[in-house]
Amino acid sequence: MTEALFAGMDQLFTLPTMATMLLGVVAGVIASAIPGFTITMAIVLTLPLTFTMDPLQGVATMLAVYVGGYSGGLISAALLGIPGTPSSVATTFDAFPMARSGQPGRALALGIWASFFGALVSAIILIIAAPPLAMIAVKLGAWEYFSLIIFAMTVVASLVGKSMLKGLMTGMLGLFIATVGADPMMGVARFTFDFDLLANGFPFLVVLIGIFAVSQLLQEVEDAEQTQHGKQLIPANVAFKPLDALRETLTYPINLIRSSLVGVFIGAVPGAGGSIANLLAYDQAKRASKTPETFGTGTPEGVIASESGNSATSGGGLIPMIALGIPGSAVDAVLMASLMVHGIGIGPRLILDHGDLVYGMFMAMLLAAFMVLVVCLFSMRLFLRVTDVPRSVIVPVVLVCCVVGAFALNNRITDIYLLLGVGIFGYILSKLDYPLAPLVLGVILGPIAETNLRRALMTDEDWTLFFTRPISLTLLILAAVSVAFAIRHRLRQRRSEQTA
Amino acid sequence: MSSQAPSQQTRSSDRVADAGTRRANALAHLLLNGVLVVLFGALFIKAGALPASMWEPLGAGSFPRLVLAVLVVINLGIMAQEWRHFRGASSAEPGLVRRWLWRHRLAFGVLALFALYIVGVPALGFRLASLLFLTLAQLALGVRRPRSLAIAAVIAVTFSFGLDWLFRDVFIISLPRGPFG
Incomplete structure (x- = not known):
């Protein structure tokens, strides 16, 4: 192991590799800061550029984009309230209110440090425990996957908004939207009504942009007085004090480590990824907090939980890929493709046949985490200039970027029509106090839920297996506990309001 | 006393406006959720016509039907909540919708x-x-x-x-x- 580690480091710490990694980090941060540009898109665009590189240089560059991307999503989530990627949905819950209350610099700095520690913890765990963790992750069958989705949906429905019923309604609506188009098992067209637009279903990225970006931007210009007098999105003197934020981040060590561990484990579950991890980490932080009522109002605990949770999935995602040849997410699949382009077979023998490459990848994760930290700390003052831009400029510009993001995904005009429809619907829902995060999660998780439910019952028609398999049962109990916890919290809140 | 009077008046008019807004809000919910109940009900019936599979107990329509049934129940639950709010609030001031649109x-x-x-x-x-x-x-x-x-x-x-x-x-x-x- 030591020999392979040093061989990997020897290949990694060369000027060309470190230079392309630095470029990759910058590209990842910028790409995921733009609503509509996901980490997957950034990685796909990077892939052709790595064909001429050495295998480790190529994959290290892509890992740099990957790690940078998880941190970049923070920027638009905190400053605009629009998650740059699905994995920053929970970041909007507290980072955005914090920025809105005049502390955008604090929100970003906390997020950067939390992201760094999340990536660091995941890289360390990756180095130490990749094979045993992969064995646990692979034991999850269709029953456990379905129960995991149920747990994730109940968590998000109970976390956001004032009414759990409304959270559940938008979550279920997301699940329904995901059923439009071809059935994932038989390919039967469902609810398409012979419209070409619906033949391939609703692309979740278009739904994400429409729901969050369009409705959020329209709310920004509701106040005619403020908008027409050149008011900025965040009217405040921007202070960016990274050392204060580091001290503040380290005052929540348990939150940081717990959220990172949640991120690593969820990242290691194939198909789950950052979109679930940030919500589960946020949920766990809220439950463990002494002041859960401050969550959603701009508490540092929420920002730290979400950002460390989503960044930690980058290392977790590599675990099943390296140990078993199963990509944990779409991004991991592209990483796999880049190795295969270089003639390297992925699977359990990877670590035996190419130990130097695997340990080089582990070290690249660590190096990328440090690079992201440095790049973000130096460039954040530049990003914070966004807060000086008046709404009259930023709203139209971001709307144009949304159109480009929606179109560039599949090169389809119909996707931008869909963007408009989804945006209007999202605006109506937000005006009626419906939380939007569960809807997007429902769209992302719907196909996974349906496929695993059907696969489980195809394997064995006995539905009681969902309750008799230990991991599945644990997840369902956790789902029930999260619902009960939310109901109890709401009842207490109502009682205290009535007393007041 | 005199200093309190205007603020009391303001609070009183705010309460009337709030009650009116709440009623309008409840009505908007009733309309939206009512439309959604009908839509999801119709889609539930349509999903029943999707083909079953020889190879698995659940066909193409089973999962959507499950989701749609839950959606109908949730929407009816929200409508019941909002109906209570609607009945409990006083009627909205005239011109509320026009003012809202203008704002x-x-x-x-x-x-x-x-x-x-x-x-x-x-x-x-x-x-x-x-x-x-x-x-x-x-x-x-x-x-x-x-x-x-x-x-x-x-x-x-x-x-x-x-x-x-x-x-x-x-x-x-x-x-x-x-x-x-």
Whole structure:
């Protein structure tokens, strides 16, 4: 192991590799800061550029984009309230209110440090425990996957908004939207009504942009007085004090480590990824907090939980890929493709046949985490200039970027029509106090839920297996506990309001 | 006493306005959730016609039916809640909807421009449609002074022609060209 580690480091710490990694980090941060540009898109665009590189240089560059991307999503989530990627949905819950209350610099700095520690913890765990963790992750069958989705949906429905019923309604609506188009098992067209637009279903990225970006931007210009007098999105003197934020981040060590561990484990579950991890980490932080009522109002605990949770999935995602040849997410699949382009077979023998490459990848994760930290700390003052831009400029510009993001995904005009429809619907829902995060999660998780439910019952028609398999049962109990916890919290809140 | 009177009056009028807003809000919920109940009910029936599978106990329609059934129940639950709010609140002041629409005029204006832009992208091409949208939206949102107008023009050109160039020549993704391509 030591020999392979040093061989990997020897290949990694060369000027060309470190230079392309630095470029990759910058590209990842910028790409995921733009609503509509996901980490997957950034990685796909990077892939052709790595064909001429050495295998480790190529994959290290892509890992740099990957790690940078998880941190970049923070920027638009905190400053605009629009998650740059699905994995920053929970970041909007507290980072955005914090920025809105005049502390955008604090929100970003906390997020950067939390992201760094999340990536660091995941890289360390990756180095130490990749094979045993992969064995646990692979034991999850269709029953456990379905129960995991149920747990994730109940968590998000109970976390956001004032009414759990409304959270559940938008979550279920997301699940329904995901059923439009071809059935994932038989390919039967469902609810398409012979419209070409619906033949391939609703692309979740278009739904994400429409729901969050369009409705959020329209709310920004509701106040005619403020908008027409050149008011900025965040009217405040921007202070960016990274050392204060580091001290503040380290005052929540348990939150940081717990959220990172949640991120690593969820990242290691194939198909789950950052979109679930940030919500589960946020949920766990809220439950463990002494002041859960401050969550959603701009508490540092929420920002730290979400950002460390989503960044930690980058290392977790590599675990099943390296140990078993199963990509944990779409991004991991592209990483796999880049190795295969270089003639390297992925699977359990990877670590035996190419130990130097695997340990080089582990070290690249660590190096990328440090690079992201440095790049973000130096460039954040530049990003914070966004807060000086008046709404009259930023709203139209971001709307144009949304159109480009929606179109560039599949090169389809119909996707931008869909963007408009989804945006209007999202605006109506937000005006009626419906939380939007569960809807997007429902769209992302719907196909996974349906496929695993059907696969489980195809394997064995006995539905009681969902309750008799230990991991599945644990997840369902956790789902029930999260619902009960939310109901109890709401009842207490109502009682205290009535007393007041 | 005299200093309290206006604030009491304000609070009282606020309460009337709040009650009116709550009633209007409840009515909006009843309408939306009512429409959704009918829609989901109809889709539930339609999903029943989807083919079953010989190879698995659940067919193509089973999962959507499960989701739709839960959606109908949840929407009925929300309607029951909102019905209580609707009955409990006093009737709305006349002109509430008109005032609400006027307060949101800018958001609706931007939405209308955005809708025209979406329609304009395939018809005029990305560059021209974006240039027009960015110019008009910035004007609508209050850009008036000469310096701001100059900046608005630079932004409109950068994010229409510049973005098109970036995607076409750097990312090799061609945005819609339109007839002036």
